[in-house]
Amino acid sequence: MSSYGRQFVTTELDKRLPLHLTSVGLSEHQYPINREDGFPSFHWLHTVSGSGSFTANGATMRLGPNQGILLKPDVPHSYHADTPVWSTWFLTFDGALGNPITASLDLQHMKPIRWEEDTPLAAVHEHYAEKCRYSFDFAGINGSLEVYTFLTLLKQYGQVSGEPSLSKGHERLTPIYLLIEEEFGDPNLGLDRMAAELRISSQHLNTLFRKSWGVSPYQYLLQFRIQKSKELLISQPDRPVKTVAEAVGFQDDSHFVRTFRALTGMTPVQFRRQYS
Structure with missing residues (x-):
């Protein structure tokens, strides 16, 4: 050229x-x-x-x-x-x-x-x-x-320095993204199961996630669940918060409310009112 x-x-x-x-x-x-x-x-x-x-x-x-x-x-x-x-x-x-x-x-x-x-x-x-x-x-x-x-x-x-690129890191984690997308509503989905999906140790999975996202796999899962809960709170305005929590993988609705508030700065009810 x-x-x-x-x-x-x-x-x-x-x-x-x-x-x-x-x-x-x-x-x-x-x-x-x-x-x-x-x-x-x-x-x-x-x-x-x-x-x-x-x-x-x-x-x-x-x-x-x-x-x-x-x-x-x-x-x-x-x-x-x-x-x-x-x-x-x-x-x-x-x-x-x-x-x-x-x-x-x-x-x-x-x-x-x-x-x-x-x-x-x-x-x-x-x-x-x-x-x-x-x-x-x-x-x-x-x-x-x-x-x-x-x-x-x-x-x-x-x-x-020989480290994989960000795109390669995401490519490696694709099976985990798919697993979370399909199974986020399962309360038993956790670090051990995600690590088993890639046949690597929990510690190695944690390292991969932190390099790609700056958060742990569990934090990523929580953020994904909260995002899905927002969709349900808006699309189903009459659905009880308790069943929304269950649908996105929380066994305890009080844990769901605490997590929602920590990540968004408001409760699920306050969020719903904001968009109603």
Whole structure:
């Protein structure tokens, strides 16, 4: 693929947006770069073909195909080709919420991030080539959405230090999601049964859930049951709270009410009144 690139003027309106795009492009062959003062925006760089070496904070990392790195603004760095041809793709961005958004997505800075060839990240340079070719409007909100979409792709498919990507983690847990969907009304559904579904230990299942959702399997199950109870409270306004609790897997309606209040800030009766 031939090189392409777009630079964008940052307006005062752009500076107030959560994120805004400052540049995007592909270098058919990346020439050596040495930035002693860093780059003024967040800077993403990844390898399309060939390989290169990227140095930041005294550490040098090799970037092969389907590997990239994200840098915060003003971090001194340099990079150069290790192969006769090193094709790279870059995206730079800034924004009023650049730091908190990348932090909330738990995106690693200055660590190589890799992804599988069958993920959207592997073809992102082609996606943007089309947009640049047809003069897609990257200004304002459009550019902000493009950056956020890209960052969520990194979150979903990126792998750091050999850990599976978020999408792989969800794929592994699919049998549990199906089990909960079908059996949430069974009060005997618990951690041991869910672990047995995947033929792994309860501790391992707990680890997988916390990596994918930030909560334990039991907390996920409780949240799912409460969500289902909300649907019943609204769709069946005359149904007693006690039978709603039983339908979603609570043997004790007082436990149901306590859990509902803890997760929603109101009782089931108050919730029902709000939507009646």
